[in-house]
Amino acid sequence: MLKYLLIFPATLLLASAAIVAAGLDDQIAPADMIVVPGNTVAPDGTPSPRLQARLDVALQQFRNRQAPRIFVSGGTGKEGFDEAAAMAGYLKRQGVPAAAIIEDNQGRTTEATARNAAIYLQAHGLTTAMVATQYFHVPRFRLALERAGVTVSAQVHAPYGELRDLYSTPREAIGYAVYYLKK
Template identity: 55%
Template sequence: MSRTARSLTWFVLLLGACFLSAAAAISACGMADRAAKVDVVVVPGNTVYPDGTLSNRLQARLDVAVDIYRAGDCQAVLVSGAVGAEGVDESVAMRDYLVRQGVPADRILQDGRGFNTEATARNAAAMMQQRGFRTALAASQFFHVPRLRLLLQRHGVEVPGTAHAEYFELRDAYSLAREVVAMAVLLPRRSLHAAVQER
């Protein structure tokens, strides 16, 4: 094997090791739920089928929020979504599900422009500020929780707690890999933003 080939092999192995380490760190962080009394539980949207039925992963996210609300550990639940490929407004379906589970409608904040995690965090921060809320708990799938938390914090929200949905599926492997890439982009951008703010 030539020197160039050996160097390339080591580089690929190192890259793979870094990727696996990052995936393990995201998984550990996402599954390490942190209980806290907060103003709002933020739940990002996911697939809602054309007949209005929630996907299992989205229902699992909302069930976490319901449990937290019933325990008296939050004042409100903020649902964030948009009209997906199925043609259904996720935020409306999420709100309706919460109401059916006994969460009062006036305790649900609805963001219908949560097209992605960045938009969800930005919109949640603005809605919370308007209502005098400061603290939030990030509730989503384990692989998504760390990025949601970071983005909420970047938009000025204090996030003392997190909770992951108790639902797992094969596609989580793909989703986790996507989160590794997303975090690799987010963290340097966040550090750069902080450096600029300090000047």
């Protein structure tokens, strides 16, 4: 009986380790656009440190000319701010031309962001995307984009960690399994 009680935690631990390994494995290659999913906006309307880290890693790849545009996606969070607008504002303040930023304020979930990015790419005759998010979110976000018909040519993780990652990583392992099994 004890061995059956240990199966779930052991499986979750192994899956979490796989999520971490895959998410930390940055793969740099050209893409038609960098896709950055939203996250918390601070009470003053600026990106939270976690979200800023996502934007900074995307900005680095944009400046390295790995992609000519950045797709920022999010909804209006409990803070009352449009995440995509806050993200676009941050990028503009960092010198990214407005014409290189695509705002999607309907990306309330990973799946919605992936679907909206796919629609944008298809409408503009583009096919490839680079993922820029937290390491634990990279695998599920890649899967969502690929399921939406996007070729993910590259991935980068935001170099930002916090205590809540101890919860977020196993949650993403479960989330990945749910996405994988869902058609």
